[in-house]
Amino acid sequence: MNTGSRTVLPPIAVLCVAGILCALPRFVGSYVLVWIFLLAVYLTLAASYDIVGGYMGYMNLGHSTFFGLGAYATAITLNMGYPLGMALIAGVAISAVFAGLVSYPLFRLRGAYFALGTFGLISLMEVLSNNLRGLTGGSGGISTPTGDHSLESYYLAVITAIATLVMSYLLARSTFGLALFAIREDEEVARAFGTPTALYKSLALVIASIPASLIGGIYVWNVTYISPPAVFGLEIALSPVVMAMLGGTGTLMGPFIGAISLTSVQEILWTKLPYFHLTTYGVMMVLIGLFMPGGLVRSRWLKPLIDRVGLGEKTHYANVS
Amino acid sequence: MSTVLECQGIYRFFGGLQALQAIDFSVEQGDIVGVIGPNGAGKTTLFNVISGAIRPSSGRVIFQGRRISGYGPHRICTWGIARTYQLVRPFASLTALENVLMGVCFGRSRHPPRKERAHLAMAELEFVGLGDKAHEPAEDLTLVQKKSLEIARAMATEPKILLLDEVVSGLTPTETATLIDKIREIQARGITVIMIEHVLKVVMELCKSVMVLHYGLKIAEGSPSEVVHDPEVIKAYLGDRQGSEENSA
Numbered sequence: 025m026n027t028g029s030r031t032v033l034p035p036i037a038v039l040c041v042a043g044i045l046c047a048l049p050r051f052v053g054s055y056v057l058v059w060i061f062l063l064a065v066y067l068t069l070a071a072s073y074d075i076v077g078g079y080m081g082y083m084n085l086g087h088s089t090f091f092g093l094g095a096y097a098t099a100i101t102l103n104m105g106y107p108l109g110m111a112l113i114a115g116v117a118i119s120a121v122f123a124g125l126v127s128y129p130l131f132r133l134r135g136a137y138f139a140l141g142t143f144g145l146i147s148l149m150e151v152l153s154n155n156l157r158g159l160t161g162g163s164g165g166i167s168t169p170t171g172d173h174s175l176e177s178y179y180l181a182v183i184t185a186i187a188t189l190v191m192s193y194l195l196a197r198s199t200f201g202l203a204l205f206a207i208r209e210d211e212e213v214a215r216a217f218g219t220p221t222a223l224y225k226s227l228a229l230v231i232a233s234i235p236a237s238l239i240g241g242i243y244v245w246n247v248t249y250i251s252p253p254a255v256f257g258l259e260i261a262l263s264p265v266v267m268a269m270l271g272g273t274g275t276l277m278g279p280f281i282g283a284i285s286l287t288s289v290q291e292i293l294w295t296k297l298p299y300f301h302l303t304t305y306g307v308m309m310v311l312i313g314l315f316m317p318g319g320l321v322r323s324r325w326l327k328p329l330i331d332r333v334g335l336g337e338k339t340h341y342a343n344v345s
Numbered sequence: 346m347s348t349v350l351e352c353q354g355i356y357r358f359f360g361g362l363q364a365l366q367a368i369d370f371s372v373e374q375g376d377i378v379g380v381i382g383p384n385g386a387g388k389t390t391l392f393n394v395i396s397g398a399i400r401p402s403s404g405r406v407i408f409q410g411r412r413i414s415g416y417g418p419h420r421i422c423t424w425g426i427a428r429t430y431q432l433v434r435p436f437a438s439l440t441a442l443e444n445v446l447m448g449v450c451f452g453r454s455r456h457p458p459r460k461e462r463a464h465l466a467m468a469e470l471e472f473v474g475l476g477d478k479a480h481e482p483a484e485d486l487t488l489v490q491k492k493s494l495e496i497a498r499a500m501a502t503e504p505k506i507l508l509l510d511e512v513v514s515g516l517t518p519t520e521t522a523t524l525i526d527k528i529r530e531i532q533a534r535g536i537t538v539i540m541i542e543h544v545l546k547v548v549m550e551l552c553k554s555v556m557v558l559h560y561g562l563k564i565a566e567g568s569p570s571e572v573v574h575d576p577e578v579i580k581a582y583l584g585d586r587q588g589s590e591e592n593s594a
Contacts, residue, residue, distance in 0.1 A: 199450050199459070202439075206447050209436035216396060217502065218422040218451035 034193065038186060045182045049175055057178050061246065063287045064181035065239050069264035070271075070279035071188045072235040077265065078273035079201060080228050081208030082131075086142030087236060087264055089149050092255035093119040094237025095244040096153060096160055102168045102245070112241040119237035120230050127226035134211075143261075150256035165251030168244055177246035184242060188235040193276050195231075204228055208274070270312060272319025277330050281320050349374040349537050350395070350426075350506055355404035357390055357561075364390040366561045368404070372506070377528065377538040379552035379569065381545070383581060386558040388541045389431055392508050395539075396428045397421040409505070422452045427499035428508035431541070433491040435483035441494055442479040445469050445501045452502025469497040473527060489520045496527065500536075507531060509540040513547050525550060545573065557581065 049057060073087040098115035102108065126145065133141045153160040160166055195201045203224050206214040215221045244250050254260070263286070264279075271282025289308065293301035316323045321330055348371045355368040364387045372378050380388050393399045395406055397418035406414040413421050427448070435444050445466040449457060457465055470476055473493035478486060483494060492512055499507055509528070513521045521544065528551055532538055542548045548555060548569055555572045557565040559581040565572050572578055 202443060202446060202450065205439055205443070206436050209438060210434050212398070213430070213434045213436070214447065214451075216398060216418045216422060216428065217447050217498065218419045218453070219447070220419055 038190060042182075042186055045186075046179070049178065054174060057174065059287070059291065061174070061178050061181050063283060064178075064185040065243055066263055066267060066287060067185045067280060067283040068181070068188045068235050068239040069260075070267040070283045071185070071192050072232045073264040074268045074273055074275075074279045075192060075195065075204070075232040076228050078268055078275070078278065079196065079204040079208065080225065081274070082134075082225070083139040083265070084142045084229075084232075085139045085261060085265060086145035087232070088256065088261040089142075089145045090119045090123060090233040090236035091240040091243075091260060092146075092149055092153070092252075093122055094240030095250050095255045096166065096240075097237075098241030099166045099168045099244045099250060100159060103166070108245060111245075112238060115241040116234055116237045119233050119240075123230045123233035124226055127229045131222065131225045131229075146256050146261050150252045153252040153256065160252075163252060165249055165254070167249045170248050173246050177242055180242045181239060181246075184235060184239050189276065189280060191231075191235070192279075196276060200224065200227075205274075266309070268319075270309075270319060272321035275319075275321050275330075278319050278321045281326070285320065347374050348372065349409060350539075351407040352391075352395070353405045353407065355391070355394060355406070356402045357387075357394060357399065358402045363561045365394065365401070368558075368561075368563055370556055370563065370566065372537055372539060375532065375535060375537055376553045377532055377540065377551050379548040379555040380539065380541045380558065381543070381548060381555060381572075382558035385560075387561040388558055389510060390561075391558070392428060392510055392539075392541065396426055396508060419451070422502055423454050425454065425503070425505035426508065427452065427502045427504035427506075429492070429495040429499055429510055429512060431510040431514075433488070433495055435486075435491055435494050435498070437484040438482055440480050440482055441470060441475055441486065441490075441497075442466055444483050444494055445497050448498045448501030454503070466501055469501045470494075472500065472530075473497045474523075489516055489524075492516070492524075493527075496531075500531065504536060506537045506539060509538060509542075511541050511543060513542065513544050521547065549573075 045060070048060070069087065069091060073084060076082050076084045077087070094115035096115075097118045098111045101111035101114040106114070130138060130141050130145075154163045156162075195204075203214065203219045206217075206219060207221055207224065211221055240255065244255075264283075267282035267286050268279045269282070270286055271280065272278035290301070290305065293304050297304055312320075320326055351371040352368050355365050356363070357365040368391065380391065382388055390399070394401045394414065397413065397416055397420070401414055404414070405412055408421075408424065408426065413424065413426075435441075436447065439447075442463070446462060448469075449462050449466045467476070467479060470479055473496050475486075475490060475493055475497065478490060483491065486494060496507075496509070496512065512528075513524050516524065525547060528538060528540070538551075540548075540552070552569055554567060555565075555569050556563055557572055557575070557578050559577075564577045564581060565575045567575075
């Protein structure tokens with residue numbers, strides 16, 4: 025029916041959002057910019073988490089490993105005197121190789137065991153970064169060359185976030201994406217119908233690790249100091265998972281809406297209810313889990329709207345070709 | 346007529362359980378072959394061995410003169426053996442068309458160009474009569490539609506051999522009749538069909554030869570009418586007549 029609007033609307037929407045975000049620094053203060061920067065970081069993490077966690081159905085609780093690894097590798101390379109571009113590439117490359125290596129043992133596990141295995145990965149990285157003092161500065165953390173990069177890192181983070189969403193959109197409409205959905209539904213049958221599941225699962229993890237490590241590098245460049253708990257801690261590990269689930273896993277708009285609503289809610293609660301913000305936050309999570317188990321994008325109010333714009337959970341693989 | 350599939354001395358153990366013992370049989374190109382036997386006889390295990398889902402403990406599966414046992418199921422599928430499942434297993438949240446696309450995109454020996462894929466998948470859906478359900482999620486289909494979808498997905502891989510695991514069980518007589526016609530059409534497309542079936546009427550009507558399994562052993566083989574009169578087979582299904590013999594003695 026409206027296949028035309030399906031193919032035209034998403035690019036227009038992306039361009040509009042990108043345009044607004046690029047013009048924003050002229051009109052708003054640094055407080056809002058920092059908030060959007062953090063939002064972009066979380067959004068990138070949530071959207072890249074969703075490739076493995078949502079599309080492929082493997083709950084990867086250790087997704088922030090790549091964030092931390094990218095951050096540390098970028099910081100160390102920056103300290104060695106290399107320019108930012110090189111440092112970011114180093115961070116992404118190291119983390120992608122790491123993702124490829126760990127995917128072999130980790131993807132022998134399924135379901136809760138996979139989630140636990142990946143969760144263990146964060147602790148491993150935290151212990152390593154605490155103890156490899158010569159390289160990481162140990163528990164004292166690591167500082168990068170100082171300087172005010174807030175505007176540049178704002179642009180970099182926003183571009184990374186948008187690029188991650190675009191990648192996620194294209195992935196869902198590709199043959200590779202179709203295979204990931206099939207693996208989520210029934211891995212054994214997907215394999216019986218010719219999908220090289222082991223290869224594709226590794227590939228999905230490597231692809232998901234790239235935006236996460238890139239945003240890690242941008243993050244450390246901006247804040248100029250990280251410590252093991254800051255990048256391998258629980259908050260950064262669980263936030264993307266919670267955001268993706270809140271918005272709706274396995275959908276393009278899920279992590280987007282989840283990240284925006286969660287960071288906004290946190291911000292509002294933090295300023296309006298200083299003593300009760302964590303309680304209120306917890307109550308909200310429970311309520312959403314009870315009444316919208318599929319996430320916000322599958323709720324009665326949002327679903328028709330999102331489907332109409334052509335960003336719903338259907339892959340529309342056939343319509344694209 | 347040439348032999349397309351050959352099983353040589355297949356054994357499969359699950360711990361101490363002998364699921365398959367010394368299974369030898371061969372299938373001619375273009376035939377419809379039935380595999381029957383009581384529950385737990387090892388029929389589905391045999392299919393799992395042929396399709397590569399599990400490896401035989403010993404023995405070999407030869408497909409078109411080439412050993413396939415020991416290779417993964419994704420390889421065997423692209424070489425030309427496709428299957429359906431006894432308890433239907435479509436990709437639940439994907440649409441019917443996407444289910445069949447999985448077969449088109451990954452199950453063939455040569456990947457068709459992207460532009461043709463949807464068209465090829467649609468043709469298989471229409472073949473099984475699901476053309477109008479193409480954009481519905483597989484989980485919303487009825488049982489007979491899901492079974493048809495599984496056949497379409499298997500046919501989309503351009504198989505040389507189609508393994509059908511109890512496709513007509515649980516269907517009404519009308520649905521069964523439609524499906525029998527479909528299987529004949531599949532045979533007419535030059536595809537060899539091996540079917541596990543409990544509904545003997547279907548076996549009698551379709552199969553050229555039948556193999557009977559019982560506790561993992563092949564106890565009979567031959568044309569359907571020979572097999573159903575075989576005393577061993579009757580014994581396997583109904584038990585022996587010890588009770589009545591004692592009465593008459």
